[in-house]
Amino acid sequence: MKLELQNVSFDIGQERILNNISITFNQKVLTLIGPSGSGKSTLLRLLVSLEKPFSGSIEVNGENLTHGKDPINYRKKIGVIFQAFNLFPHLSALENIILPLTKIHGINKEEATERAQSLLKRFNLLNHQFKKPMSLSGGQKQRMAIMRAIITKPEVLFLDEPTSALDPEMTGEVLELIQELKRENMGMVFVTHEMRIAKKISDEILFLNRGEVLKQAKPIEVFESSDPIITQFMKRVYL
Amino acid sequence: MKKTFYFLLIFSFFIGISFWSFQEIGYEWNWVSIYEYRTKFLEGFKTTIWISISALILSVFIALVNALLLGSQSSFLNALGTFYVELVRGTPLLVQLLLIFYVFAQSFGINNRYLVGIYSLALFSGAYVSEIFRAGLESIPKAQWDAARVMGLTDGTILRLIILPQAFRVVLPPLAGQFISLIKDSSLLSVIAISELTLNAQEVNSYTYSTLESYIPLAILYLLLTLPLSQVIKVLEKKMKYET
Numbered sequence: 001m002k003l004e005l006q007n008v009s010f011d012i013g014q015e016r017i018l019n020n021i022s023i024t025f026n027q028k029v030l031t032l033i034g035p036s037g038s039g040k041s042t043l044l045r046l047l048v049s050l051e052k053p054f055s056g057s058i059e060v061n062g063e064n065l066t067h068g069k070d071p072i073n074y075r076k077k078i079g080v081i082f083q084a085f086n087l088f089p090h091l092s093a094l095e096n097i098i099l100p101l102t103k104i105h106g107i108n109k110e111e112a113t114e115r116a117q118s119l120l121k122r123f124n125l126l127n128h129q130f131k132k133p134m135s136l137s138g139g140q141k142q143r144m145a146i147m148r149a150i151i152t153k154p155e156v157l158f159l160d161e162p163t164s165a166l167d168p169e170m171t172g173e174v175l176e177l178i179q180e181l182k183r184e185n186m187g188m189v190f191v192t193h194e195m196r197i198a199k200k201i202s203d204e205i206l207f208l209n210r211g212e213v214l215k216q217a218k219p220i221e222v223f224e225s226s227d228p229i230i231t232q233f234m235k236r237v238y239l
Numbered sequence: 240m241k242k243t244f245y246f247l248l249i250f251s252f253f254i255g256i257s258f259w260s261f262q263e264i265g266y267e268w269n270w271v272s273i274y275e276y277r278t279k280f281l282e283g284f285k286t287t288i289w290i291s292i293s294a295l296i297l298s299v300f301i302a303l304v305n306a307l308l309l310g311s312q313s314s315f316l317n318a319l320g321t322f323y324v325e326l327v328r329g330t331p332l333l334v335q336l337l338l339i340f341y342v343f344a345q346s347f348g349i350n351n352r353y354l355v356g357i358y359s360l361a362l363f364s365g366a367y368v369s370e371i372f373r374a375g376l377e378s379i380p381k382a383q384w385d386a387a388r389v390m391g392l393t394d395g396t397i398l399r400l401i402i403l404p405q406a407f408r409v410v411l412p413p414l415a416g417q418f419i420s421l422i423k424d425s426s427l428l429s430v431i432a433i434s435e436l437t438l439n440a441q442e443v444n445s446y447t448y449s450t451l452e453s454y455i456p457l458a459i460l461y462l463l464l465t466l467p468l469s470q471v472i473k474v475l476e477k478k479m480k481y482e483t
Contacts, residue, residue: 048389075391086386090404090479100390103400 001187008056034208079149139170283439301365375410
């Protein structure tokens, strides 16, 4: 995965949310951490083309996201996981998962169903395929959402705090799945508060503070940083 | 099952009270002369049905167009949509009917009172229906749009596959209420001399001087239209439930 951000700024109303962010990243897994309100989720929204930067330029895998209308072709090549799952409540789990295949990638329903079912089987979710999201647990919902995002074999998976709406047991289920994806070598940009997994799967960690990059480095360097803001943050999340 | 039983129990109680009340005031029924005019009721009933159905369908179209106006980027179209909703919702249907029929339609040389009646009723109901549609669309969280957009779906497809099916379920109950109102509001068309159910009942009353005997069948006939409509919508609602 290749990320190239130059002097990216973003405002909401009068408030500056991201200020002059420049990132270069050319490995597999980049994790964004930092205090609440530091702009992690906003940065992710920019990276998945749901928002346009106020100034600066963004390039992901050679695709420029700075100008122009909705970059449909870029969106077809990525997968996005949201904090609140965002499954479609009127469709069954299976229908949710095959929707991107049948409606965007032009794969017929039989083949899409087959692919979805083999994926569901692998992650032990096959018994739940016909349930509507309402009758799934939080952990099952998020795992279904991940299935929906990875079934199109995306180049990059973007995850926006995928476990922060879940209790510890369900968090475990979802993190296990994410580690499995890491083993499969999937490119990921991961916003999280789960420091242990951040340490384990990231090639680099990017620490954001008040809309600016405080540090971008290998996990060990970030965790052992002597920067007072980072040490204070680590103390709090490890409490 | 239990609910049906209670419903019948309450219904019988209501009938009982009614009979007792009429007995108390010593009302003398005169059903015989009313029965002579049964075809008048039937004709009016038929007219009410087809006028209501036409106005109902038309009002949905008007509402869709107006929902587009309200949601459009142009502030002129926005203002137009808002003007329509506020004007129609804020004034009595009676006044609208009289003005549309005796002033606007006449000045444009439109004399078909049935046509004018149907359009007036649809215009009136359309304002409410468009607000119901708008509320329904807005009730779907923005996150649903986000999730669908990042997959690479176009806005039109998102609307068709994701948003409208969910919004449809939300708008059903208020829509049912609005359609029932429309059927009853069609009774006001009597003021522009459309011989629908209410006008015909009024006429029977003036021939026979049997007021209640003319109007009680009127109530029952309206119920015959509105109750099945409620039932149909209830069944639809159940079908649309998300639980498996």
